[in-house]
Amino acid sequence: MTVTTPCASATAPPAETRLAAVPTAPRHIRTRPRKIDEAAGPLDHPVASGRYQSPLRYPGAKTGLADLIGRLVNSAKASPQVGRVDLLVEPFAGGASASLRLVGSGIVDRVLLADADPLVAAFWQVAADDTENLIDRMADEHARYIARGGSIALDRWDYWRQWKPSAGTSVTDARFEAAVKCLILNRTTFSGILHGKAGPIGGRRQQSKYDIGCRFNVAALAERLRYVGHLYQTRRLVDVWCKDWQKTLADVPEWYAQLIPDHVVAYLDPPYLAKSQKLYQRSFDAHGGYAAAPVSDLHWSNSLVHHRLAEYLRCKIRFRWILSYDADPSLLDDPGLYSASRMTPSAEDKNLLDVKEWALSKRLVSLRYTASAGKGRGPADELLITTFPPSTVPVDDFFRPVDSQ
């Protein structure tokens, strides 16, 4: 028997209103949605088919998962219910490895990136629409500080760690500097962690053979940044939003109504059930070096947030979705998480908003991590849940069935 928790017709207000206090990333790049009925421009960039597309190193990056997600999407596209995927939305974008890979390989036509962290959102916004200036600034920072190593590089690392927009800075300038901060700290900090206590690569003494500049390959990064700019120029990256996930999921039907319900898919990669506090929580902590005010709703160490996301995905969302999580058994056992076998919208949301009762298909997949797997690299299981038509969701050595199904 399937146990479900009832779906409320109203959920708690998103935390996004509080993010408005942080001035570094405007809510969107664009003031209007991109036209989806216009063909996207030709994709002509060597990075599209390279090993890595993202300029960011991200704790929990899903580079290893992107090809499996691509298989899932391709298989769903072959079904009459789905047919095509015009837009992939990534509400927890981080390093956006899945989106950049899937749009580069032509599996999806367009992507929309969103993240609640203003540093991350500012980075993608500037990489998309001010690419060459960001590349020039990155090269300059590298030549003047990072490449010279030692105390010069550490002083600069400390400068960026402390940097906050000063009063009176224009939104455009603050956004640009936030993007530079994100890129520099991401490439020079242990595991790419942007906030909190993580130190510079090589430590304060810089005596390791891996020093602060070892992940800062200017030529390769410039190519990847140009790839992001190219995606934006060719209308394949439609926009970058600085929003809480719930606001992103609620706004997509407003901005891209013609794609609802089958031609838009969300790929959600939330902070892990375990360990997210260490990796991300500080990004929203007043004492963690960035946010001006605590945004406690975004503290993923609090399991309530995982339950709020699950409730929204089970009851409210108006388009197809794929979710990846660290394979924690409680995800499949807890009726407030994902023990249900199908979506259960309220009668009101079904009738008024046409929320579907799609089945939930669940699979275990293996991939390799760094930050999430604990010490060193090692295979880790990831749970994938999707509302794609069940007959399209593969079952094989890569997509192992979950016992409870």
Ligand SMILES: C[S@@+](CC[C@H](N)C(=O)[O-])C[C@H]1O[C@@H](n2cnc3c(N)ncnc32)[C@H](O)[C@@H]1O
């Ligand atoms: C697991 S990471 C995503 C990694 C990404 N899939 C990749 O391949 O690099 C989770 C991301 O969610 C973002 N995040 C945390 N809380 C959020 C919220 N409430 N709404 C939107 N994004 C959030 C974090 O800033 C982080 O970038």
